[in-house]
Each structure stands twice: as C-alpha cells, then as structure tokens.
Amino acid sequence: MKQLLFLVLSVVGFPLVGIAQDHPAPIAIAASVATTQAEMKPYGEVIEHTRVKIEMQPIPGGKFVMGSPTTEKYRNADEGPQREVTVDPFWMAKTEVTWNAYEIWMSDIDIQIREVYGKKANQRDLLADPLTISKPTAPYTDMTFGMGKRSYPAICMTQHAARTFCEWLSAKTGRYYRLPTEAEWEYACRAATTTAYSFGDDPKKLGEYAWHWENAGEQYQKVGRKLPNPWGLHDMHGNVSEWVLDQYDSNGFEKMTEQTLNPLNTPLSLFPRTVRGGSWKDEAADLRSAVRRGSSEDWKEQDPQIPQSIWYHTDALHVGFRIVRPLQTPTKVEREKKWDKSEPPQFDKDNPKEFNE
DSSP states (O other): OHHHHHHHHHHHTOOSSSOOSSOSSOOOOGGGOOSSGGGOOOEEEEOTTSSOEEEEEEEOOEEEEESOOTTSTTOOGGGOSOEEEEEOOEEEESSOOBHHHHHHHHTTHHHHHHHHHTOOOOHHHHHHHHHHHTSOOOOSSOTTTTSOOTTSBOOSBOHHHHHHHHHHHHHHHSSOOBOOOHHHHHHHHHTTOOSSBTTBSOGGGHHHHOOOTTTSOSSOOOTTOSOOOTTSOOSSSSSSEEEEEEEOOTTTTGGGTTOOBSOOOOOOSSSOEEEESOOTTSOGGGGSTTOEEEOOGGGGTTOOOSSOOSSBOTTOTTEEOOOEEESSOOOHHHIIIIITOOSSOOOOTTSOGGGTO
16 A cells, blocks of 8 residues: 555655645635735644644734743743744644644544545545655554544653644645744744743743642633734644744754744754744743753653654653644745755654655
C-alpha cells in the first residue's frame, strides 16, 4: 500500500512533503478565501470524510514589543531582550488541536471511513494518504493517560509529529497550515496588550481565562471552556503548553535582535525546542504571555522503544499545539528555506525511508 501510493504520487507529480503552491482541489469554504487582511473572516476548516472542524480566527498583522520588561514580576532571564517585531496577517486556531482532529491523522481514521463507505480517494486524499500512513506508529499506552479524549487537547507529541500533522492537514484541505512562530504566538496571545496576561496584570483573574495548577484538578480540561483573549482565542494561557516552530535559546532573543520581520529561530537540533503558554501543571506566574520553555530529553523518559520514538514525548502530558495559516501562502522555496525547515531529519524505523524525508 505504501509503495503503491508513493508510485501514484510520483507519477502524477505531487510532492510527498508539503503541498504545491496551487493545490489541485482545495475544499471550498467561502469564508476561508481572502487576498487582503480586510477580507479575512473566521471560518471552520473541514477535515474531509469526518464531522470534525477546526475553527480558525483571523489575526491582523502588526507590530508589537516581544518579550517582557525587566520590571515585570516573576520575569525570567530568557524573556528578553525586548524588541519591536512585525508579523504578517494569519489565521490561528481558536483552541488547541483536540484528539478529535489529531486521531484522524494519527490513527488513519479518514482512510478507514473511506474503506467502510466505499469512497474512492480524491486528489486531496492522494496527497494526504502518504502522510497518514507514515504517521505515528501505535503508542505503547493510552497517550491521554486517562485524562479524557473527546474535546480535550491532544498531548505528548513531539514537535516533529505536530509539524507532520500540519503537512497532512495542508494536503488534506488545500490550505497551508503550520505551527506558529514564537513571535506569532506571543503576538496573538497578547492581542494588542502589554500586560503580564492578555487580561491584565492581576493573577487573581486567571481562573476566568485559564486552567492551571490551582483549578485544573491535576489534569488538562476540554478546550474553549474559559474566556477568550481580546482576539477570540481560548486557552492561550494554560491548559496545555503549545509547540511553536522555534529552537529554544536559554539566552532569550540575543541572537535574533536583527530579525524584526516574521522572526524565526530555525530549529537545527532536536533539543531544546520551544513551547509557549504554560499548562495545567503550572503556577500562575508561568502562564504569563512572555513565558518560554524548552523541551527536554526527559520528556521521553518512559518511552520503552529502542531507538526512542520520533513521534511521542511520553512524559510531556502538559504539551500540545495549535495551528496557524498565513494570509500569504509561501512558495515551495520559501517553505524549504524557512517555514518547513527542521534539522536533523527524522526517520521512523517502522516506515519506508521515502515517508520520513
């Protein structure tokens, strides 16, 4: 099956990673079409053959001061130096990606549905299927760890897994999705505010907006149950920390001070990669808009596989992700040089080489 799909896509000229600049058959969603920022509207991204939608919220482009001031209470050294950054317009998922959506890719659910109902694969399916088949191998245990599945955020994935989900979703829908950059994430979280949290400086209000150590009951909670930030995004503070595209640098932004337009610290080593937002495991101070954390090899401590999986962080019960879609779709060259670049290459011993490059 894998070899057949590889041959089919090679013959028709479709790429195995990412999507073409002009997708052959994007799903028609009127509200998703925009050529300017003024035309951007909220829309629900459809995952074909299922009932699942991912609600996307337009985020206007603009400038903001990234990082926290030295006067901010509980500030960490890696939250600076502050600098003005510009980001282009994009859509961002209103909530973290849930198991409802993630398992469609992770567990081949869309392929199974087509087989049950005798549906023939369309062009989108042909693009997406290789990325589905090469998806995570079966986990050694229930990756929810008994905390709940339907409408709860997907967790325990590596950054590579989150990136691959985005590639699959891009092929599946005909619209380009990826993880946010660290700058995009903080910009969207702050939503034009300059306070410690998007709702102000008083952590006593945090319970209205976020799941954290004091109110989460020692586990994650269903997405979208707390108040949104000023730009309509839920759970930017707390619930689960969220993957971004960037390599984590404990020295903060010292090496990126000259990057002021759509900055990205391209990941060139597996550890540490950056997560943002704090989680259900964290105290209020660690849910501030500027807080950054780096991944660790300790996040794989319970993984019994040799070599350890490229898909799972078995001990990262506090880590998930949300997706973005830029208004201007990058070219294939731009994706290769910047947005989709990640080193070193990841290979899964249980899948053919062509599905891992």
